[in-house]
Amino acid sequence: MSELGDYLRNARNEKGLSQAKVQTQIGITNSRLCKAENGADNILSAAELKKLAVLYGVPVVPLFIMAGFLETSDLEEYRSGFKNTSMLDLDEKNHIQDQIDFIIKKKG
Structure with a gap:
């Protein structure tokens, strides 16, 4: 098997x-x-x-x-540097992504 x-x-x-x-x-x-x-x-x-x-x-x-x-090595670029993200629901992940997008936009 x-x-x-x-x-x-x-x-x-x-x-x-x-x-x-x-x-x-x-x-x-x-x-x-x-x-x-x-x-x-x-x-x-x-x-x-x-x-x-x-x-x-x-x-x-x-x-x-x-x-x-x-x-597994094919995924290195896509791995998150954050821990325990699997414990978040979709709304929480979207909220965090919105915060990241805001910070990136603010940087110019």
């Missing part, structure tokens, strides 16, 4: 979805999803992984890293 395969299977099971239900909702065939969950490499495209992430309610970036579409 692969890390990605285990992750996909666990995420699907946590949502209470069968492979047939996944096929109905996003069009990935049972056999391809089964192969992916059993560790077949490069069986799913990035677009399909994104659809699965949305359906399962999981972040897409870890899926892309596990699938080999991204390396």
